[in-house]
Amino acid sequence: MIHLRKVLIIADPGVDDAFAIMYALLHPEIEVVGIVAEYGNVSQEIALRNTAYLLQLAGRTNIPIIKGADKPLTGTDPEFFFDIHGTHGLGEIIPPVQTPAHDPFHKVYELIHTYGRDLNIINLSRFTSLALTFIQAESNIHKTGNVYVMGGAFFVPGNRTPVAEANVYGDPQAAKIVAAHGKNITFVPLNISNRAVIPLDTIKKVAIENDTPFSKIISPIMDYYSTQYESxxxxxxxxxxxDVTLFSYLMNPEYYKVVERQVKVNTTGPSKGLTLADFRPAPEYIEDYPMHSIIIDFDKEAFTQDFVKIMTNR
Incomplete structure (x- = not known):
């Protein structure tokens, strides 16, 4: 009997989020029990529509769509990245859906209560909704399984500022809450995700050999996304x-090298959004501060082969 990994996804699709959601929906050993749509690459409203579109394509409209945060904890205006992801978040595709019916945020607590340790939370977007989960359900959040977050930059420059990765920079107060109060958290930082580049000829092969509900959108959204990155x-x-790296690690941890460290987040000044960990041979630790897992290396070739296998539904 196949043991399904139950996952709650927090996402802001966005092209790479869309690929991660597609990977999760196609993987035979992953059960998506809910998707929280929040702001980030795109607005919350667009994230809701794109999530509904992907679930509609997959014939999985039974999966709850949950309305997440629409702005950072500070209440400041969010910054979107339509130049990278397109006006509607999926390149030049305009999803033919209206803002879907969705569950309120309280649905997250219901899922935590229902699945407990069997529930893995996969955070692909800003840290706001995840931080709210810690703030409002602290007694229950620690009853879940592992939490995986796409965020931070260690040993490498940031992609939003010279020192800050975009998900952390977008709401550093939320990231600080998660780092300071979370347990069982794995950071998948830029030093890994920046290297998760699927070559264009491989993407074309995936699109040509594709026999999945997503076959018609793979090439268009990747063509747009890669053109923007080429600039x-x-x-x-x-x-x-x-964002695909989080699911790859969830299902194939043997491809990845992980260390345990405490993670701090700067929230103000020129280093706003900086994630800091002590990688010296004899690190100094803060008493009563949680330890987290940080992925520092991975087998890129194995990652690519797994991506092709899942995305072509072999």
């Missing part, structure tokens, strides 16, 4: 699928 990083030949 930022000439010669990249593709674009990083940051």
């Amino acid at each position: 930022i990083i000439p010669g990249i030949d593709g674009a990083p699928l940051h």
